[in-house]
Amino acid sequence: MPASHLPDISKLKISELKEELDLYCVDTSGFTEKKDFTSALKKARETLPRPITTYREPEPIPESKKDRQKSTSSSSTKDPAAAAAAATASTTKSAPQSKASAPTPQAPSPTAQPTPASSSSRSSNPSSTTHKGKDKDARKALASRSPVIARQTLREHPSAKVLGERNGSYLPGSPFSFSLRGSLHEDDSAIIRVPDGVCLTISAASVDRKSMSTYLMQQGSIGVSLRISSEENPQLMPVWTFDKDRSSGYSASNLGIRVCGPRNVRLFAYMEMGMRSNATVEVFVFGSVCLDLDKF
Structure with a gap:
């Protein structure tokens, strides 16, 4: 990370100073005051290679993207339906022309005939038939052993x-x-x-x-x-x-x-x-x- 993007040493707490010094493998066991931590961290940033840190400052966002995000967040807060429509419109615009020209599948007609009740009963018949068959076999086996x-x-x-x-x-x-x-x-x-x-x-x-x-x-x-x-x-x-x-x-x-x-x-x-x-x-x-x- 560039040094210009690093947090200001003078604004860090002792715990944050110690945490960053640990990343540089600097021994802080003998430090007693904050100035010891700040001077050691300043020297480490100037002389030691920068380690991978666990924090990162946000990258600057271009002005056009900032405006678009603000408008999207404000519209989603005011009207969720409008936000959903806007998201759909943006997805449609970004899709390739070949996909946009694909025909939209038609929803099923509301006048479609409902499934007869007998079909559901037929679908449940196999399990009930199997149960009845097992029960009949059990009764038959019992009868064959009953003199x-x-x-x-x-x-x-x-x-x-x-x-x-x-x-x-x-x-x-x-x-x-x-x-x-x-x-x-x-x-x-x-x-x-x-x-x-x-x-x-x-x-x-x-x-x-x-x-x-x-x-x-x-x-x-x-x-x-x-x-x-x-x-x-x-x-x-x-x-x-x-x-x-x-x-x-x-x-x-x-x-x-x-x-x-x-x-x-x-x-x-x-x-x-x-x-x-x-x-x-x-x-x-x-x-x-x-x-x-x-x-x-």
Whole structure:
């Protein structure tokens, strides 16, 4: 920086004198008065090369630029909109002619048709569809691990002493087969629990020919009937009956019973006669277990 542009030494404070002397790497630890600092700085400016300082005096501005800045600052203070317009005009003037001749893009027409509401709903459909798909997959995976449970408690009558229990567990995709012990008491019904998302189909029932022949030898024995009830209708109603005088066979293959969960049903093998001698027969029920495709 030229010496003419440096600040006057006589007007500097001691701290400013010390700061500049530090730039010249002059030791000021032994200085006690201001005249020591001023004389040392004067000598340093005359004899030592000028270091890079952290202060700089403003360069003189030409008169034309000063007038333009004053007019711009005054107009911006009075009217911000006019200042913005002036800035835009100056930018336009300084731009090359090729850019100035470029066509100005037209703003969209205010009469443009608004986007239908259905488009926004369609745009949000992918995420909701993905969420629904993941939820459906999770429910399907849970249903595929949920078995149909069949349970019948065996009792001794008339004491009603519990003799044991029959259990069956059937996952979706497996065949269903369960042996019902015949009884005169509805409390001996088997409880079938069908979980959510699973369907149980009962398509056939049968009795053993030899066991039934032994049972029918008793006086007054008629046969056996397969009965079913649901949560909606708790009454046990016959769906197939083997009658020794009317039945043409020992099985039925067209039952067509389909139960979808979540639901509990009861199956009961009702013996018409012959229980006085504790003689009974088994009713074998067959079907299949699968997923409820209406839910997946």
